[in-house]
Amino acid sequence: MSRCRFILLSTVSALCLGSAALAQGSHNHGVARLGTVAFKVDCSAVAQQRFHTAMALYHSFAWTPAIAAFKDIAATDPACGMAHWGLAISILDNPFIWPAGLTAPKLDSVIAALNAAKAAGLKTQREKDYVEATETFVRDHANRPHNQRLAAYDAAMSALMARYPDDDEAKVLSALVTSANFNPNDKTYANQLKAAAVLKPLFRTYPNHPGVAHYLIHSYDYPPIANQGLPAAKVYASIAPDAAHALHMPSHIFTRTGHWKESIAANRESARVAGDASFDGHHAADYIVYAYLQLARDKAAGVAMGTSLAMKPIDHFGSAFAYAAMPARLALEAGNWSTAASLNLTPGGDYPWRKYPQAEAINAYARGIGAARAGDATAARAQQDRLAKLRDAAREARLAYWVEQIEIQIGVVSALALCAEGKNEACIDGLKATATREDATEKHAVVPGPLLPARELLADMLLAQNKPMDALREYEAVMKKEPNRYRAIAGGMAAALGTGNQVRAKQLASELTTLGAEADVQRASLERAKQITGG
Numbered sequence: 001m002s003r004c005r006f007i008l009l010s011t012v013s014a015l016c017l018g019s020a021a022l023a024q025g026s027h028n029h030g031v032a033r034l035g036t037v038a039f040k041v042d043c044s045a046v047a048q049q050r051f052h053t054a055m056a057l058y059h060s061f062a063w064t065p066a067i068a069a070f071k072d073i074a075a076t077d078p079a080c081g082m083a084h085w086g087l088a089i090s091i092l093d094n095p096f097i098w099p100a101g102l103t104a105p106k107l108d109s110v111i112a113a114l115n116a117a118k119a120a121g122l123k124t125q126r127e128k129d130y131v132e133a134t135e136t137f138v139r140d141h142a143n144r145p146h147n148q149r150l151a152a153y154d155a156a157m158s159a160l161m162a163r164y165p166d167d168d169e170a171k172v173l174s175a176l177v178t179s180a181n182f183n184p185n186d187k188t189y190a191n192q193l194k195a196a197a198v199l200k201p202l203f204r205t206y207p208n209h210p211g212v213a214h215y216l217i218h219s220y221d222y223p224p225i226a227n228q229g230l231p232a233a234k235v236y237a238s239i240a241p242d243a244a245h246a247l248h249m250p251s252h253i254f255t256r257t258g259h260w261k262e263s264i265a266a267n268r269e270s271a272r273v274a275g276d277a278s279f280d281g282h283h284a285a286d287y288i289v290y291a292y293l294q295l296a297r298d299k300a301a302g303v304a305m306g307t308s309l310a311m312k313p314i315d316h317f318g319s320a321f322a323y324a325a326m327p328a329r330l331a332l333e334a335g336n337w338s339t340a341a342s343l344n345l346t347p348g349g350d351y352p353w354r355k356y357p358q359a360e361a362i363n364a365y366a367r368g369i370g371a372a373r374a375g376d377a378t379a380a381r382a383q384q385d386r387l388a389k390l391r392d393a394a395r396e397a398r399l400a401y402w403v404e405q406i407e408i409q410i411g412v413v414s415a416l417a418l419c420a421e422g423k424n425e426a427c428i429d430g431l432k433a434t435a436t437r438e439d440a441t442e443k444h445a446v447v448p449g450p451l452l453p454a455r456e457l458l459a460d461m462l463l464a465q466n467k468p469m470d471a472l473r474e475y476e477a478v479m480k481k482e483p484n485r486y487r488a489i490a491g492g493m494a495a496a497l498g499t500g501n502q503v504r505a506k507q508l509a510s511e512l513t514t515l516g517a518e519a520d521v522q523r524a525s526l527e528r529a530k531q532i533t534g535g
Contacts, residue, residue, distance in 0.1 A: 034060065035210035035239040035246075039169045042123035043080035047073045054086055055169070059211030060243035064278065066090040074120070084117035085131050092137075095180035096218055096445035099146040100317045100358065100399060107141045114138070126167065129160050146398060154181040154191075161198075168202060172211045175199045179219045184401060184442040192219045196228070203232065210240040217249050222442060223481045226256035237266060244274035244281075251287050255448050258484025260291040260515075263448075267291075276311035279319040283446070286322035286329075290448040293333040294486045296519035296526055301330055313347045318446050320359035323347055325451065328366035332452050333487060334523075340370025341379060357393035358402035361409060364390060366451060368413035377420035384413045401444065408438045412454050416461075424465055431458035435474075439481075449485070453478050456488055463491060468498025486515055490525035493532070509533045 034056040041051050054069035067090045073083035088110045093101060114131055122128045137153035157174035164170050179195035196219040202212045213236040220229030233253035240246035248270035254263040267284035274280035285308035292301035305326040313319070323346050331340035345353060345363050353360045368383030391406040415430030435455040443450065459474035475492035482488060489512050496505035509529035516526040529535075 032242045033240065034062075034243055036206065036208040037169075037210065040167075041080065041082040042127065043073070043082065044077040047077035047080045047083065050076065051080075051082065051086070054083075056210055056240070057243070058086065058090055059172070059209070059214060060240045061094055061214075061245040062243050063090055063093055074116075079121045081117040081120040081122040082127055082130070084113045084120060085127075085134065088113035088117070088134055094445070095176065097317060098150070098180065100356075100402070102146070104142065107138050110134070110138045126164055129163065130170075133157050133160050147400070150177075150181050154178050168206070171198050171202060172209070172215065175219070176211070176215045179215055182442075184404075185440050187224075187440075189222055189225060192222065193225070195219045207235070208239055210236070210243070210246060213239055214246065214249055217252055218445065221252045221256060221445065223256060226253055229253040230257065237269070242273065244270045244278070244284075247273055248280060248284050248287070251284075251291075251448070252445070255287065255291065256483075258294075258482075260294050260484065263291040264288055271307075276314075279314045279316035279322075281311060282308050282314060282319040282322040286325050287448040289326045289329055293329055294484060294515060296486060296516035296521060296523050298330065298334060299520040305330065309346060313351055315352055315355075317356050317359060320351075320353065320356040321362065321446050323351070324359050324362035324366075325447075328362055328451055332366055332369060334521075335373075337370045337374040340366050341374055341376065343367055343370070354393075357390040357397065358399055358406065361387055361390045361394075361402075361406045362451065365409040365413065368409070369416060369452060369457070372413060372416035372420045375420050377417045380413055380417040380420060384410055384417065387413065404441060405444075408434055408441070408454065411437065412457060416457065419461055419464075424461075427461060428458070428465070431461060449482060452487070453482065453485075455481075456485075456491065459488075459491055459495070463495055463498065466498075468495040471495040472499060472501070472504075484511075484515060486512070489515065490523075490529075493525070493529060506532055 034053070037052050037056040037059060039051055039055045041048055043051065050069060050073050054066055054073060057066035057069055067087060070083050070086040070090060073080055074087070077083070091106060091110050091113060114135055117131050122131060133153065133156035136156045137149050141149060154177045157170070157177045161167070161170045161174040175195040175198040178191050178198070182189070182191045196216060199212050199216045199219065202209065203216060206212055213232040216232035217229050217236060220226055230253055233250035236250055237247045248267055251263040251266040254266065267287045271281045271284040271288070274284065285304050288304040289301045292298070292304060308322065308326065327343055327346055328340065331343060343363055343366055345351070345360065364383045364386045368380050368387065371379035371383060387406055387410045391403055391410065394402045394406060411430060411434035415427050415434060418430060419427035431454060435458050438454040455474050456478045459471045459478065462471035462474060472492055472495035475488050475495055478485060478488040479492060489508050493505050493508035493512060496508060509532035512526060512529040513533055513535045516523070516529070519526055
């Protein structure tokens with residue numbers, strides 16, 4: 001058996017890949033800065049060197065150039081079966097957004113690539129085991145549910161990692177699948193921490209490996225454990241500065257920990273490198289918009305959204321989510337309820353929204369919240385009905401996670417409509433139940449943060465009903481989960497004042513003035529905070 005410890009390569013060369021491989025970012029003298037990866041395959045010397053590069057692209061989720069790279073390897077060395085395996089796993093795309101986008105034709109194309117790997121030739125049992133492990137995920141996909149296939153894939157990769165203890169790339173890929181195979185209702189984060197336990201020693205041994213840092217960030221992308229992801233978040237961009245996704249990923253941790261300026265900086269660079277060649281620029285823009293709004297920089301958020309919407313529309317779930325979310329955030333975070341109630345889908349026209357019911361639901365959710373908060377229960381109920389249809393479409397598409405999320409959205413809009421109808425007690429009961437349901441789930445990797453957390457809306461309505469003590473308790477819960485979130489801090493300040501707790505009100509006012517130190521709009525809550533602190 002060949003030892004598969006990483007070779008200490010100074011950098012990964014992309015000279016052999018041509019312009020397609022460099023479409024993800026800038027380059028210096030023809031060499032893309034992608035980190036250090038060495039994945040042993042039994043192919044020609046030229047194919048082997050190019051395989052290192054292709055896997056570096058894979059580890060930073062640079063799908064288009066990775067696919068081109070693996071195809072190039074197969075053309076260079078027709079007997080290199082692992083080139084087709086690399087193509088197969090690249091076609092599968094981002095495992096953290098599965099099963100969205102995993103259509104039957106796409107899964108069939110993965111099967112075809114794996115069959116091509118076997119036909120071209122797999123020289124060792126190890127190579128055959130890699131192909132077999134991936135086959136467990138796509139085999140009989142029409143009759144086996146996604147979660148069952150993902151669990152089988154996780155088990156197969158774990159077994160492969162154990163079978164080849166010297167193959168550190170197997171450990172990295174196994175950890176990726178384990179981290180992606182998480183239960184959103186598991187608040188122990190068992191699989192995520194299991195993956196992190198595999199990756200942490202590799203992070204020390206291979207500090208320039210893009211996949212190790214990347215997958216650590218994903219593994220820690222949850223509120224109670226997000227701080228543990230800061231070491232990886234602080235270095236990943238420097239490991240692979242020519243990969244747009246590598247520049248963006250640290251912002252997952254920065255967002256979770258309320259480091260808004262760091263998130264903006266990371267995503268600006270990611271958007272610059274990505275351009276309009278992929279969904280990355282639009283995805284980065286949504287994170288930028290969310291972060292600016294937490295700093296009371298609404299004008300800057302609007303500019304970031306405008307830059308994204310001026311680019312070429314990309315037919316991708318991540319882009320679709322951003323198109324629906326950005327204008328909704330601008331309206332809802334500012335409390336512009338009438339604007340939220342009349343939001344159009346952006347972009348409109350012939351954009352294929354029917355492919356992405358979970359993204360379109362963001363628009364319906366925002367319109368429902370806006371209508372209810374504006375006092376129009378009838379319009380809110382109309383959006384509730386629209387959400388029910390989108391939920392059914394998500395269910396038909398086997399998007400179980402998003403079915404649950406849309407159910408939560410329905411619960412929020414239904415409860416707020418009761419408030420608009422003057423049924424305050426039923427409204428509060430509905431929001432409490434829905435907030436508990438939302439807290440039991442986790443946000444999706446495509447989401448920087450909620451449009452408006454259900455618990456925050458519950459706190460808003462409690463405050464509106466002159467129950468400041470209850471409202472403060474709920475705002476505090478939101479602040480614990482979503483640190484440095486502007487609306488929660490502002491609401492908490494108002495609630496603390498309502499209870500007569502001047503000490504807590506002043507603490508929160510101080511936090512608010514710090515957040516809004518560079519505000520580009522006047523917010524009444526910020527002006528009130530300045531009065532309280534004497535700022």
